Amino acid sequence: MFENFTVKSIFREYRVSFESYETALVREIKKGDILIIDSNVFSLYPNLRQLINENKVFQVIASEQAKSYDQIGKLITQIIEHGFSKPNRLIAIGGGVVQDITAFASSILFRGVEWLFFPTNLLTQCDSCIGSKTSVNCGEYKNQLGGFYPPSQIYIDFAFWTTITEKEKSSGLGEMLHYFFVEGESNLPKLHKEIVAAYTDDDVLLTLVNRSLGIKRKMIEIDEFDNGPRNIFNYGHSFGHALEGVTNYEIPHGIAVAYGMDLANVISAHEGLISIELRNQVRIILKEVWRNTQLPEVNIKDYFDALSKDKKNVGNDIKVILSKGLGDMFKATLRRDDDIQRLVVKFFENKLYEADL
Ligand SMILES: NC(=O)c1ccc[n+]([C@@H]2O[C@H](COP(=O)([O-])OP(=O)(O)OC[C@H]3O[C@@H](n4cnc5c(N)ncnc54)[C@H](O)[C@@H]3O)[C@@H](O)[C@H]2O)c1
Ligand SMILES: [Zn+2]
Structure with a gap:
């Protein structure tokens, strides 16, 4: 039923593929790439650790607090301090919070770096993974900062449904x-x-x-x-x-x-x-x-x-x-x-x- 497709964007055409996250991750991950992973997902899928090798992982506890401009500033500082450079990519694995954080950081870091997205819950898989919006919070004001910055590639794997809650x-x-x-x-x-x-x-x-x-x-x-x-x-x-x-x-x-x-x-x-x-x-x-x-x-x-x-x-x-x-x-x-x-x-x-x- 699902065929891979591309989305035409002002920035670039990007691809949505339906594929096992394990296969895609092993193929995609390169030295120097940094992963931003939802902490719940990281503990529910311990095999991620093996797939990632030596790449640096930042775990994010999904919350509106984590999406604050201040917090993202701190995360970007850590990414730079880790030696991340323009040709490296950010790889996001998680829900909407991880998506917004990674998209926003990618859009402003070195005037824009490439990012990839593995949406892990229903909301991101059925909707927000495409559309390029990057919205983060400024103080108590939700989603007031951001722009449009799509990932270069999205991998959707419905295997993640095994752990999503009814809510x-x-x-x-x-x-x-x-x-x-x-x-x-x-x-x-x-x-x-x-x-x-x-x-x-x-x-x-x-x-x-x-x-x-x-x-x-x-x-x-x-x-x-x-x-x-x-x-x-x-x-x-x-x-x-x-x-x-x-x-x-x-x-x-x-x-x-x-x-x-x-x-x-x-x-x-x-x-x-x-x-x-x-x-x-x-x-x-x-x-x-x-x-x-x-x-x-x-x-x-x-x-x-x-x-x-x-x-x-x-x-x-x-x-x-x-x-x-x-x-x-x-x-x-x-x-x-x-x-x-x-x-x-x-x-x-x-x-x-x-x-x-
Ligand atoms: N950029 C966009 O286009 C866009 C669109 C809609 C929403 N959003 C933003 O996304 C956020 C809401 O997204 P959300 O509802 O995905 O929130 P979220 O990222 O907080 O995820 C919801 C919960 O699902 C958990 N989760 C994710 N994948 C899981 C899995 N496979 N198994 C078990 N648990 C899993 C997370 O740990 C979290 O507890 C809001 O901040 C909203 O503003 C952005
Ligand atoms: Zn919505």
Whole structure:
């Protein structure tokens, strides 16, 4: 089902290969290359140590703290002190945190060095491994620094699924759903069945990952720098990022995005843009993503502050993506007025995500 493919980027064309990480790593690793590896992955896959020989490894404990500009500065200093030079490559093995750190460091070190990526969880494999975004945190401001800097090669190995948690699976499924809805999903009952099955049936999950990567690839080849059409793929994201922020990143990204899509739909229904029935039908599928995640109490003032802090916003106007229907998302400006504030309060306090409208 999976064929290797290339992604056309302004920087260079880069390749995505479906291959055993062991084979790929042994072939790729050269003297002087440095590895940046998620510490959980490094302990769950002890064979990595043998494959790596004498190459230097920096382990990263995946957290938003590790993604801070200060921490990355320290890491880059250590990389330079180790004797890393321009022809050497950084090799990232891990999830989104390791990806962002390595991409960002590679983009600024010696005005840009080559990097390779082995995504190890569902979120990175189905989505973020392509797209070239490099976002790191500045103080309390999440993802406010960065640019675009793709790896030269991505190796996806589904063998890493043996150790991912159910929560991580949910997060990947939430991320994939936003692609399917934005693309214009035409069969919601079938999608619902597939999402339920994907938790236990790897073949179904593979089909979904394949579809998700296909949609993402098409979009980034049209608008790599997120200046136009790619914007609508922020569906669920502004609302989701704010939720991640107020819950101290306890809610994984893709699960927060699922709640974010439901909130976007509730607002869209309130504005008369979509029917209440459509919102309810989509919610049934989204619920499969957050089914094992309790949402803590959300402080509405903090939530709106987090929403306004999103890098896409100016003043009291909040830029979000709303929906006029499946495949018909659009950029909208929300005024932080009483009406919207009341609706968001109702969403969280009355737990509208648990109920049909
Ligand atoms: N650059 C982009 O395009 C992009 C896109 C989406 C998200 N992100 C960023 O990525 C981060 C979220 O990514 P994430 O959810 O992958 O977070 P993460 O990197 O923290 O990974 C989540 C958890 O999964 C664990 N893990 C990874 N692979 C595993 C495996 N095979 N087995 C067991 N555990 C494994 C990690 O140790 C971690 O505990 C955020 O900082 C977000 O801003 C970046
Ligand atoms: Zn996302």
